[in-house]
Amino acid sequence: LIKKGEVVKGVYEFTKLFGEDKYNWHLAYYNFKYIKTDEQWNKLLSMAKNKEEKIKFYTIRALNVKANVLEELKNITKIDKNSKFFDLLLFRTLLNSQEFFDLPMPSYYETTKRFKDYKPFISYLKSIKRDNMYMVDLTLAYFNFYQKNIDVSKKYLNKAYKEVSGDDIHELNALKYIIYLNNLTKIDEKIEDEIGTKLEKLMLQPCNKNSLHKYTFYKIKDIYKKQNNELKYFLSKNIDYTNVNAINLEKYNELKALENKQNKTKLEKYMITHTLKSEYVRIELKLAYTNILMNNLMFEEALKRVKKTTKKEDKLEFNIFNNYIVGNNRVHSEKKYTLYETIKKLIDIQNNLKKNPNSTMDNYLYATALYNLSYWGNSNSLTTVYRSNYYFKEKDNELKKINLSIKHFKKALKRAKNKEFKSKIVYMLAKSELALY
Numbered sequence: 001l002i003k004k005g006e007v008v009k010g011v012y013e014f015t016k017l018f019g020e021d022k023y024n025w026h027l028a029y030y031n032f033k034y035i036k037t038d039e040q041w042n043k044l045l046s047m048a049k050n051k052e053e054k055i056k057f058y059t060i061r062a063l064n065v066k067a068n069v070l071e072e073l074k075n076i077t078k079i080d081k082n083s084k085f086f087d088l089l090l091f092r093t094l095l096n097s098q099e100f101f102d103l104p105m106p107s108y109y110e111t112t113k114r115f116k117d118y119k120p121f122i123s124y125l126k127s128i129k130r131d132n133m134y135m136v137d138l139t140l141a142y143f144n145f146y147q148k149n150i151d152v153s154k155k156y157l158n159k160a161y162k163e164v165s166g167d168d169i170h171e172l173n174a175l176k177y178i179i180y181l182n183n184l185t186k187i188d189e190k191i192e193d194e195i196g197t198k199l200e201k202l203m204l205q206p207c208n209k210n211s212l213h214k215y216t217f218y219k220i221k222d223i224y225k226k227q228n229n230e231l232k233y234f235l236s237k238n239i240d241y242t243n244v245n246a247i248n249l250e251k252y253n254e255l256k257a258l259e260n261k262q263n264k265t266k267l268e269k270y271m272i273t274h275t276l277k278s279e280y281v282r283i284e285l286k287l288a289y290t291n292i293l294m295n296n297l298m299f300e301e302a303l304k305r306v307k308k309t310t311k312k313e314d315k316l317e318f319n320i321f322n323n324y325i326v327g328n329n330r331v332h333s334e335k336k337y338t339l340y341e342t343i344k345k346l347i348d349i350q351n352n353l354k355k356n357p358n359s360t361m362d363n364y365l366y367a368t369a370l371y372n373l374s375y376w377g378n379s380n381s382l383t384t385v386y387r388s389n390y391y392f393k394e395k396d397n398e399l400k401k402i403n404l405s406i407k408h409f410k411k412a413l414k415r416a417k418n419k420e421f422k423s424k425i426v427y428m429l430a431k432s433e434l435a436l437y
Contacts, residue, residue: 001013002034007035008035009047010034011044012044014027015028015056015057015060018060028060032060035061044057045057051079051080054079055083058075059089062089063092069093070120070124073086076089081130082131086135090139094171098142100146101178101211101212101214121139121143122140125139125140134160134163137163138160140156141153141157141172145175145178153179157176157179170205177199177212178212178215181215181216181220184219185223186227187224187227189265195216195220196265196266196268199213199267217236217239221233221237230251232271234251235271239274244285244385245384245393247285248295248393249292249295249296252285252292259276284385290302290306291383293305294382294383295373295394296397297370299346299350302343306343315337316336316338317332318332318378318379319333320342320346320372320379320382322372323424323427323428325427330378349362349369353366358411360412360415361412363408363409364408364409364416364425367404367406367411367412367428367432370405370408374401375398376431376435402432406429406436409429409432413425413429
């Protein structure tokens with residue numbers, strides 16, 4: 001019919017599929033696009049054999065992404081305020097509105113302006129009187145919550161609970177939980193158990209569970225921050241992506257302590273499970289711990305974690321004891337050393353300095369190694385997971401490395417006799433002082 005040019009008749013036939021055959025509903029929607037003019041629309045309306053067909057037309061038109069759903073709901077109400085298609089459209093609108101809870105972490109509500117103003121919907125729905133008010137009251141509960149009318153939201157939520165049998169209705173329980181989260185001002189172990197219990201139950205349901213998961217940690221992260229609980233603030237903020245590079249020695253020790261804690265709260269169990277949910281993250285964290293120890297100059301502890309191996313692929317790209325005139329010091333060393341050999345040599349140098357604090361060569365080598373393990377050196381990858389172009393991981397540790405390198409370069413310079421060697425020390429001293437600046 002459509003190919004023959006009888007567009008309205010063809011679209012009319014397609015609309016019959018809407019609500020009859022669940023596998024072909026979409027054909028009614030996809031082919032509705034051929035109705036492009038008021039004339040075609042009025043002709044289609046005139047073809048309707050009953051009220052039900054007219055309501056179908058308004059409903060299908062409302063499914064378009066550019067549709068004015070509120071106006072279509074009004075059109076349906078004028079025909080039959082108790083229509084099942086009114087419920088369908090309203091529930092679809094409610095589901096779409098729940099993007100409110102589903103923004104990427106951790107910058108949840110930084111884009112608040114994107115959210116719609118639901119006042120027109122609220123105003124209209126308040127005027128509706130139907131035989132079954134459940135969908136209206138459910139929607140009013142959510143829309144009032146979006147508008148920050150929490151008390152009004154609770155009123156409609158309680159009303160909706162009375163309109164359905166049983167109390168295990170997911171969409172109601174989800175909003176009840178969301179309001180509970182918004183009323184929290186502090187978190188202790190009792191509340192952590194409450195949150196964990198409620199969230200665990202809701203996560204068993206198929207609906208919007210990912211949104212509830214995200215929203216939970218968005219709401220509690222700032223409470224943890226106010227309570228100076230840095231670890232749980234960090235875990236809440238990074239619940240869906242464990243930023244291993246952001247974990248320092250203190251956080252690592254706290255994380256391991258939490259993992260090994262005997263009587264965890266339900267929320268603590270949930271947080272640990274999600275933080276260490278994959279074997280990849282566990283391996284990455286294990287490798288990162290060696291970096292953390294190196295970054296804190298805990299070389300003996302680091303050595304215990306490094307395998308004694310001489311495989312070609314385990315050899316380091318750069319020698320941390322080498323200095324070059326190039327600014328970044330990244331010149332591939334001719335003789336390759338393993339991480340084990342490198343750390344072992346560092347410990348030997350430290351031991352030599354304990355015996356002879358004024359050793360020119362040991363001071364020079366130690367200072368060079370410290371510089372190369374810093375953000376500016378050739379082996380920053382040994383102290384952090386990745387080297388950022390615009391920030392370094394821990395200011396205090398960088399200051400410690402650079403200040404120590406300056407101290408040991410000055411000691412070496414004081415006792416060096418060869419002029420060329422002294423010039424080299426001065427050059428490296430200047431690079432360390434520039435880094436300090």
